Amino acid sequence: MLLKNLFAAAALAATALAAPGEKRQNRKLKWFGINESGAEFGEKNFTGVYGKEFIWYDLKTIDQFIGQGMNMFRINFLMERLTPNKLTGPFDPLYLGNLTQQINYITSKGAYAMVQPHNYGRFYGNIITDVAGFKTWWQNVAALYKDNALVVFDTNNEYHDMDQQLVFNLNQAAIDGVRAAGAKKQYITPEGNSWTGAWTWVSSGNGASLVNLKDPENKLVYQMHQYLDSDGSGTHEECVSATIFRERLQAATKWLKDNKKQGVIGEFAGGNNAQCISALKDGLKYLGENADVWFGAIWWAAGPWWGDYMYNMEPTNGVAWKSILPQIKSYFV
Ligand SMILES: *[C@@H]1O[C@H](CO)[C@@H](O)[C@H](O)[C@H]1NC(C)=O
Ligand SMILES: *[C@@H]1O[C@H](CO)[C@@H](O)[C@H](O)[C@H]1NC(C)=O
């Protein structure tokens, strides 16, 4: 038997014995996952050519990640490719076909699939101000997956440089649209302004504003992102210190606890060097110590086209797959 099939078989066997997504009894954090990235590439080319400007994810890598203990897949895609005409317009059947194929494959293995429009609160480059249209967009999308409890809805990737009240309104509209579609079992992850940074969650005003989001099903998991380089942008291989991850999570952790909310780190990464690996371990340990409010963390990134990118976790040649994952996975499983 090929090694990768062995992993898949083991993952399937584990899935068969336990409730979906809860297959490891000793799992401290509920979610550990990977950003699947590539279907949002080529933002300058709409609608873009599949295989040339953008790409979907290699399903066999899903099994490889599950074999490593992951159970959350954050699926990057673009709203402009899903509904090319307008927010409230019809779906592109082929792009939707690929999205649904990915979701069904992931959830059939007992893992969570996060539907994540990688749009920064924009549509064709313009800040979305049509709040009602955004609600309809989410209602239409959620209706497709309303019976699948392993789907998670991410309202939008990294709002930034937007009016804070608009960010609140778009998040609330997404929540209202999802629930209006009859999707009541699924988690929803609101994101904040300022690139949804955990380290600036309180100082940016996200906390004070988004604390008031209302979900009748009470299944909100606030999504924050955290990189460990000097400007927190995730564009450098170096990490500020061996404790920077933990430090950058502290104010947000307090906010979650004070307000009885739950959160997830939807993007994090560090370079392949001793300081970053120490920082990654330390921060993941901290998340585990605060698992009452933190659901888990999702690595940035994998996908077929990342090549020699410094954070590439694509099996089996990505630097992070080879050198970082083996050192951090014990913090999840
Ligand atoms: C994609 O966009 C780039 C940048 O705007 C442009 O140079 C290129 O010709 C476009 N490709 C196609 C196939 O339209
Ligand atoms: C995925 O997209 C490609 C390119 O548009 C298309 O050929 C293929 O049929 C789609 N797959 C599904 C499952 O819809």
Ligand SMILES: CC(=O)N[C@H]1CO[C@H](CO)[C@@H](O)[C@@H]1O
């Ligand atoms: C930190 C990071 O790698 N961000 C990337 C997120 O995805 C977009 C779109 O694919 C990239 O442009 C960013 O560089």
